[in-house]
Amino acid sequence: MTATTRIPQTMTARLTAEAFGSAVLVLAIAGSVLFASGLSEATDASGPGIGFVGVALAAGLALIAASYAFGPISGGHFNPAVSVGVAAAGRMPWREVPAYIVAQCIGALVASTLVFLIGLFGPEGWLEAQRNAGFASNGFGAASPTGFGMGAAIIAEALFAAIFLLVILGVSHPVRGSAFAGLAAGLALALIHLVLLPIDLASVNPARSLATAVYGDTDALAQLWVFLVFPVIGALLAGFAYRGLFDGIEKAPVSA
Template identity: 75%
Template sequence: MTKTTSDARHGSSTMTVRLTAEAFGSSALVLAIVGAAMFAARFGAGTETTDQGIGFIGIALAAGFALTSVFYAFGPISGGHFNPAVTVGVAAAGRMPWREVPAYVIAQCIGGLIASTLVFLIGLFGPEGWLEARRVEGFASNGFAAASPAGFGLGAAIIVEALFAAVLVLVILGVTHPVRGTAFGGVVTGLTLAVIHLVILPIDFASVNPARSIATAVYGNVEALTQLWVFVVFPIVGALLAGFAYRGLFDVPDRSVDSAAERDS
């Protein structure tokens, strides 16, 4: 991302270029998360090489590192959302026009689907039965109840998806603020996503990104598809609340600065 999320909208990039950047960034992010979960998280399970798997910590780090990378690579072009919930939150905060939201969301979902399709194609050439077993398990899809890694129910999934999507959006709005933003925004945002994954991977396999959830549910089992609505609706609800809250609480004019300027004049 640039210093402010809306800077890219006012720059020289055309809408087509920005959407392409969002699709590429979303694809890289989903590829890192799903690839880590599918190929590396449980590597060697049931064999003498079990300890070579990266587990939840590895998935969380993959998510954080990937977001940091695409933040700096594509953020200056598109604003660096790579997540429909972030796009909605940014619009709610007044950083981009609502009319651009559908195109961004579509591009992000296409990017995510490209990533999960690539994982699927790689799996076709895996060991016999490997791909079918991963699909039966859900293809790294998000889920609750029986589909939750630790058996958490629907209520837990709703709360954590809304809450941590809101946290992610608040951090992004903060680090990309036109006045208070920081050049280390990509690092901060990546660390935030990694921490979010560390907390909620056991609960519902960590979404906070509808594009990521859609991308895996398409190749998962029936349960992944029937539970998908939770991971589309509630990250967006949390992002909306965060965007409106940030705009009302933190994007208000600094009266002390105005008063000082008036005194100086």
């Protein structure tokens, strides 16, 4: 996420940057939940762990780092919902969105696979217990950290994905944007995690949800559709809304 003018890059470079940035996010989020949070009964640690606040901070810091490292190359989406919302706002051609989403999902899956491989060498029974607990997957009902239902997950994911996208569009605006766009986006993601972690372990990113669900239990895969669909819907609506409200409907659309 950057408000500065990007130096033209090849599509290969942009997609590689998106994959790397997505991997950084998933490594931070899944790694902090599984290894450091102390939130899972499967975690055997001497202390209470970093908890929800620590996981939220890890997510925010990871996005800040990835935004400044890779954002000037690709725009710093690292999230399929963000790419869809940015296209809806007229900031990128729709034809580029599928490639961005594939790169983001590949990066996220590589990251969750690396976390899984680390777990293979963990304490006896640790990895199996974490997989049975969902492997840091998003969930509702029995899979929610505090028992929130599907309706809460649907509303929360759509709402906070929309808010996240509105922040990103504002701070990265080509005219009104800020040189601190990456910092603002990272802080926004941390705040969103503080709210959503107790509800459904905080997605607002379909690539992140996919990457952890493939190593989780059957409930994680069965509930995955909520975290693939509703962040995208929220971001899509926010993208159209921002374009109409703040950029003016007279702006010529980007050709598809």
